[in-house]
Amino acid sequence: xxxxxxxxxxxxxxxxxxxxxxxxxxxxxxxxxxxxxxxxxxxxxxxxxxxxxxxxxxxxxxxxxxxxxxxxxxxxxxxxxxxxxxxxxxxxxxxxxxxxxxxxxxxxxxx
Amino acid sequence: xxxxxxxxxxxxxxxxxxxxxxxxxxxxxxxxxxxxxxxxxxxxxxxxxxxxxxxxxxxxxxxxxxxxxxxxxxxxxxxxxxxxxxxxxxxxxxxxxxxxxxxxxxxxxxxxx
Numbered sequence: 001x002x003x004x005x006x007x008x009x010x011x012x013x014x015x016x017x018x019x020x021x022x023x024x025x026x027x028x029x030x031x032x033x034x035x036x037x038x039x040x041x042x043x044x045x046x047x048x049x050x051x052x053x054x055x056x057x058x059x060x061x062x063x064x065x066x067x068x069x070x071x072x073x074x075x076x077x078x079x080x081x082x083x084x085x086x087x088x089x090x091x092x093x094x095x096x097x098x099x100x101x102x103x104x105x106x107x108x109x110x111x
Numbered sequence: 112x113x114x115x116x117x118x119x120x121x122x123x124x125x126x127x128x129x130x131x132x133x134x135x136x137x138x139x140x141x142x143x144x145x146x147x148x149x150x151x152x153x154x155x156x157x158x159x160x161x162x163x164x165x166x167x168x169x170x171x172x173x174x175x176x177x178x179x180x181x182x183x184x185x186x187x188x189x190x191x192x193x194x195x196x197x198x199x200x201x202x203x204x205x206x207x208x209x210x211x212x213x214x215x216x217x218x219x220x221x222x223x224x
Contacts, residue, residue: 045215
């Protein structure tokens with residue numbers, strides 16, 4: 001049973017435009033959410049996180065939004081750059097480092 | 112500062128054999144976690160260790176085991192390998208437990224024939 005779902009396996013965006021990656025979760029007890037980015041032949045890299053007590057967290061071009069009532073998480077990248085092309089995983093955890101990952105969304109930013 | 116180092120990077124085994132994978136965390140990091148990545152299942156949690164103690168274990172059979180040494184280095188072992196164990200095994204370390212902000216190594220790619 002997938003507790004964290006990323007329903008879009010891939011997304012293609014033009015350089016300079018906004019990329020929006022989505023994630024849904026099932027358990028309202030999750031208290032912390034994260035996004036990781038993964039390039040081929042590399043391990044995932046932590047990108048940005050948000051606590052369940054917030055609804056938005058921003059870090060440069062990256063903003064994560066949390067809608068607790070809808071159990072929905074999204075990552076906005078503005079403006080998108082070709083170097084952002086990678087697989088993006090959302091993840092969640094409950095007070096440990098045991099992360100539950102989504103299946104990932106492959107973002108392709110076209111020059 | 113050196114990142115998380117995993118060895119070996121690639122290995123090929125046959126069914127029934129066993130394998131040991133090694134992970135050296137970032138210096139000063141005492142928490143080490145292991146994940147399995149497969150095309151069908153994505154990233155699945157295997158174990159988490161802190162100060163040589165297993166804190167969490169994922170839903171994997173007993174053939175999967177791990178340990179952490181006093182210098183925080185960790186190993187995981189898979190016995191009686193099956194074809195379905197072919198995967199990328201990722202080790203991650205963190206300075207503290209609980210943030211979920213992990214530093215991953217490049218992984219060990221295991222192929223079981």
